[in-house]
Each structure stands twice: as C-alpha cells, then as structure tokens.
Amino acid sequence: MQKDLSQYTLRLADSALTMGQRLAEWCGHGPYLEEDVALTNVSLDLIGHAHMFYQMAGAMQEPAVTADDLAFLRDAHEYRNPLITELPRGDFAYTTLKQYFIDVFNLYLYQAMATSTHEELAAVAKKAGMEVKYHLARSEAWCERLSLSTDEAKARIQQALDDLWFYTPELFETDAAMQRLTAAGVAPDYATIQQQWQQRVEPFMALCGLTLPQAGWVATGGLQGEHTEHLGFMLAEMQFLPRAYPGCEW
C-alpha cells in the first residue's frame, strides 16, 4: 500500500508541477496585467498542490527524501504526469483550453479524493479542491469568451481543441497500483471521473460552438515514464539551479 501510494502521489505531484511550471512561463507575457497576475496565481496554487503531494511521496520513500529532491533531482523518464500537462504553453487560447480540461478533471478528482479513507490525502484534496473552483470559474469563462468573440479568437481555440482533444483520455488512465488504491478506497475511481468530465465538457464545447475532432493519435505513456521531448526541455530549465548548486536554498 505504502509503495502504491508513494507512486500515486508522485503522479499527482508531477501533474500539478508541470502544469504550474507551464503557467509560470506566462509571467510577464499575459495578454494584459490582470490576466498575467491570474495566470501566475493559478500557477502558484498548482505548485502548492505539487508540494503537498511531493511531501507525502517523499515521506513514504526509504530513506525519506524531500519535496525538492523529487521535483528537482529526477529525470524525465521518472516523471509520471500525463503528456498533456507538459505540452508547451502555446498561445493564450491553447493555454486556456488546456487549463479548462485540467480544471474540470481536478474538480472531480479532488471532490472524490476528499472522501478518501486515507486522512492526509483527503485533507490535501479538500484544500486543493477549494482552489480549483476558482481556477475553473476563470478558465471556463475565458473559453466561452474566446469561442464566441472574433473569428481570430474562435479559429485559435478551435485549433487548440483539434490539437489537445486526444491528449485528454490519458488523464483517466490507471495502472495496477492505482487500481489497488481505488479498491481500498484510497484513490478515487477514475472511470467515474471520466464520466463526470465528459458530461460536463462535451455539452460545454457545443455551447461554445466548437467542433470535437473525430480522429487523431491518442496520447499515452506518462504513467510509464514515456514522455514527449518537451518535458526534457522543461526540466532542463526548471532543474538547472538545484543541479548546478546542490543543496542551495533561498
């Protein structure tokens, strides 16, 4: 159980960290000041979630390691996030739609996890879940605004949908460790989350006047540590300082 949970919390942490890092790249590049602040605020929350999950994961390892060790001293093949969270930030429409997909996923994920039989996981999920509500209110409103505004905005968000749609099924992938945790009431049931996600996202895409792509390559591999080349570049930048100056602190 301990080993399963340590692996699972790493997937949660890696997903939140890579999302947070991509959003942080918007710092100073947002379309206007308030949005710049919003993007980095959401980033900070996600990095906070990653920190809580890394602390849990690190405490369960033998010997115990710190959250920083896990974030900064593992290579790409040791990361367990789904591919969608490591994709480059793209334009604002792409970032917004990706954020919306992840926010809806996180909403149902943390809602279910808040009733986990594992007390610490439940507490962290409650905390994260409260913050995700704000994230979703923002990304949902922006998806609608972009989709129903100028031709340029609409074309860009439709392009983002075409590019991103087949990365979303990977969010609901599970492995044997996760399935054991779900059976034990520790992790949520991902099939249920997938249903909830589809029931919310698909009608909303229609409301936005967006067309779901019919066929494409369906992403997979993150759970096994098989990533896109983008993750390596992200880690090279993110991990440079702790690797160049081991043990340094602010």
Add this chain to the structure above:
Amino acid sequence: MASPSKAQIFQWLEAVKDPEIPVISIRDLGILQGIRVADGSVSVDIIPTYSGCPAMYAIQADIKQVLQAHGIEQVSIQLCHEPVWNTDMITEQGRESMRAFGIAPPLQADQRTVACPQCGSTETTCISQFGSTACKALYRCEACLEPFDYFKCHA
C-alpha cells in the same frame, strides 16, 4: 528557566503578522492552530492559507525569531494539512484590521455585496478575480472610484 505558559506564548506570537497584510496577526488570520510546551522547547502548529502561499516561509521564520527573542532555544514548527483553512477562521478583530488597512474583508454568510473599505459604499465592481496575491481579488468602488483589494471568500 521555567517553561512559559501556553497563554504567554500565544501573546508573544501576536507579534507575528502576515507579511502581505502586516496589520493582521497569524492568530487573527486563523492559521495558528496549536502550541505545545515541554522542557523549555516549544512546538507550534500552523496551517497554510493557500497551498502555494509563499508567505508561509516568512511566517515560519518570524515565529522562530520571536520565540528565540524570548529565550526559547528549541522551536519546532509544523505546517499541518488539517484543519483545512477557510476565511471564516479569520477573527472579528482580524476583519476589522483588514478593513482599516484598506482591504475589504471576505463576505460572510449573510452578506451579498463587497463594501468599499474607503467609503463604505456597496456600489463596487470586480475588476479581476485574481489580485496582488492568491488570497485577493481586485475591485473598484463606483462611488469614490478608488480601486481596492478584496480578501476573497474561501470556504
């Protein structure tokens, strides 16, 4: 030296303020959760406001500094996940200090509109859900035209 009482330590820690809102103490913010005293060492439990709040590091350093200034050498601080913080944990005193500082305190259950901390008008508009820090949104008063921070309701 005799161990100081819990009440004494609570009082000392009144000096530790939120670095982002330097008029409100960590007790009034609701994040100071517990104190244990044993043989001259003190252990303090705090909970984070927002999970990514960078002020938590400064707050931990400040707690240590204040207690060490009162002669306590052994200070340990736990950042706990429970209880989960929400804005109802902010004390009445905390809300009042916030308002006096120019930040509108979070809405309570029976309130519907955010009042301007400058002139008290409830004719206010949200400019951005995300303000200068994770806990604040940006508002503008339509009566006195001043922009102000609103401490978001989080429950």
